[in-house]
Amino acid sequence: MMMYPKEYKLLLQELINEQNLQIVFQPIFDVIGQEPMGYEALTRGPVSHPLQFPNVLFEVAHAFGLLSELELLCRRLAFKRFAELELAGKLFINVSPHTIEQKSHPHGETIKLLQQFGIKPEKLVIEVTERFEATDPSLLKDSLQHYRNMGLQIAIDDLGTGHSGLKQWAELRPDIVKIDRYFISDCHNNIVKRELLRTIFEMGKATGVSIIAEGIEQHDEYILLKNLGMQYAQGFLLAKPNVSPQSTFPSQLIQCVVGKTEVTGFDTEQFEIGNLVKPVMPVKADRKCIEVYNTFKSDDNQLCVAVVDEYNQPIGLVYRDQLAELFSSDFGRALYERKDIDMVMNPVMFSVEIGSPIDEISKYITDNDEFDKRPEFIVVNKGKYVGLANVRSLLKK
Template identity: 30%
Template sequence: MSSHASSSPTGLSGIAGLIGRRHLRAVFQPIVDFEDGAILGYEGLIRGPAGSPLETPAALFAQAFEEGCTTSLEHAAARTCIEAFARLNCHGKLFLNFSATALRQLTDAGRDTPALFDGTLDARRVVIELTEQSAIEDLGEFTQIVDALRAAGAQFALDDYGTANASMNLWVRLQPDVVKIDRFFIHDIAHSALKFEAVRAMQHFAQASGARLVAEGIENEADLIVLRDMGIGSGQGFFFGRPDMAPAQSLPQETREALRADHIAVFPEPARRAAASRAGGSAPAEKMIVHAPAVPRRATNNDVLELFNRQPELHAVAVVEDDRPVALINRRAFMDRYALPYHRELFGKKACLQFANASPVLIEQSMTVEQMATLLASDDQRYLADGFVITDNGRYAGLGTGESLVRAVTEVRIQAARYANPLTFLPGNIPISSHIERLLSHDAGFYACYVDLNQFKPFNDQYGYWQGDEVLKFAATVLADACDPTRDFLGHVGGDDFLILFQSETWLDRARRAIETFNAGALRYYAPADRMAGGIRGEDRHGNPAFFSFVTMAIGCVRIAPGDGAQHNSEAIASLAALAKRRAKQESMGLVVIDSNDSAALVPAHGEPVAAAN
């Protein structure tokens, strides 16, 4: 043992002394079933002597690394946890952490059962967690170690999944019974779309492989509710309890109430770029490709003329060399030149590159819609008339037209706007409908509030679309501030129409505050003279002179009582909210609330159809 070890801070001859004198302590943290709040088991953790420099596990293992006895500490920690777990008569499973190296030394060729199981605790109550501390050099050999643990009755788990050595490769090869998601992905998942999507991907694979997921590091109710509602079955973290020498047999009342919370989580939405990619498909360039013959670089103008005459539908022809495009000849430009006197006689036998565009626009088949969209904003707009060349790994694949490019980008952007509004980045119609369906399927009570801006069109006509967009972004900011992001869902239907799905108990105060804040703040978007006049002058929809007051906010709300979900669908809810909105526009306070089951409230006013969306 090193001299450093012999003078350990505890005065107990280092880690070996702590182990020999049994000065290690076991503490336990509960692992909880989200469905009923039951404690499934505990993770056993190790601590050094209380109040000493080696009390924390980080300090213990750092010292053990210096002394070269990390594996011995792991084995001693496991024995300490097993003995304490049995002595305390804890129920459920005991989760124990091991590195690959420590697990390898637990199995002995001369033993039928790993050395860990000596009868103190039934092996069927133990879950062995493989930590990220060391890589596995020989997975084939390690699979035999896992098989031996399972043969003894224990279950096997991957710990800290998503970081370091915890990889998809291990999941596939070792087929764990349990996978514990690293706390990095869990912390703040209620507000992180990327973490949400990462955990959802793990969830899909867990369902395919039959593994149980445990979310580590849960510290607040918002993250818990998101995990619960997305279908993660269990978890652990400070929200349920800190590691303790005397583990509780049940959860505190406030924690059980959080698990039973009747509001439905608002899932974080992906960014607009991700929504556009999801709407656009994997290879949009493939959808607009025109399979057309090409001519070699040595071809003459007569060869090109013959090809155009033989295939009158071709808008252009590519010039290639070694299957790679080097130029593009537009049909109309070529034929116009050939129509001039003596051009065929003068240029017919000359190289076709003479009348070609030697720097055509090239689009790779794998190019995303966003990359293709940059062409629409470029200074060089020749591709709109000439078309462009589509390549596959740089080799000629076919042609495309400017018209097809504009159509493809437009269609994808329209589709993407259904997922996320490009102006406010708020969720669009598809996420709105999806969240309504989730609320209805869980029979959760909520208020569907349709938001509209009065006098917005005259303002837009007077001040222009740029200023109008600023007002819409201001409205989105005001509405977002009025929402609790963990309970209330805010979406942008389009134009000046928004939809809030309130679950907050203070929803009415929040709606009123949004109206007041917007109505006061909207004044700053008017010129001083218009503010003094109280509005703007313009023309009504019939072309007659009219005076329009300031832009104001109107909110029409529909109450969906708990348990009424089966009576409605997302389209009906949106239509009822639109009806309430139209009535709110007639009220001086700008706010109307109707009940979805109130037959009198559902009678259309002034003959308007209930199903109208605007």
């Protein structure tokens, strides 16, 4: 933790005394029902103030022994604003284990505040964050059980940021677990993150715990997470924190599509091959070669792309190295750059229905030498393009 000048303690005490803090809310959406399941209350200091940003605000409070006082004020302001806005769904508030452990932390304040602002206990979710780690796990567990006895729900925030995340899951038996942004970021390009996320969703289902994926910022992250079984989502892609938060589900995510085909219209538990799909955007047959070439140049990880017809049925594959070879000379570039991509594509020799059993696909692939050189294959849903899969990931599964 950083060392802060003593002046910061005075600045913080002044903010607390004057209650000069702003509460903003970020919605947490149910992506199946396409409506908010709740809102997380977040605190900001005054604009351009040294303590404007929450990480500095709470670190200073912890450093100077004012964390309990600050959290109680944040709680009061959050309840007040939540009631004023008459928000539907649950209210999520952050509580650090360090505050719960403090003997000076007043007990019974939360239920008094709920009664004061007319909020039912079952609407409140206590998010236990690992920002400041617990030193007495038994006290933390007892304190959270006290909240639970009042009818509140318990959530573990930022699963994965501290060493004790899974241990907390086992010992605290939370109602909700929020996955840390680190595992969400660029998950569509990272097979390790993808498999960890799949495991977390499966653990949630097995233990009856609701899983929230937070920090979603990219459309491709959202697509993958939804394919893996995500029901609850939070992040800038869906809505940013605001004094008057958004309650409408983002229109651009109502139909999460690749081309014209919805990629989430299958049961990943029933269809194993669906777990291996990478939702790579296809190109239409009349796209110019130069446009596809530039697509490859903008993404070093993309090795091939599917070509689809007007009905979104796959008709070919274009490989990065082959197209690069055609463009390697001035003559080749001049000859091909304005031609339609279907003039240079490789016709589809093999595609897999998303409901096909993995063992059948594996047997077919191992019996065909063509996959030694070109390991990617197309996955379809009732003949319509869904995405690409890779032989290596199939054989690993």
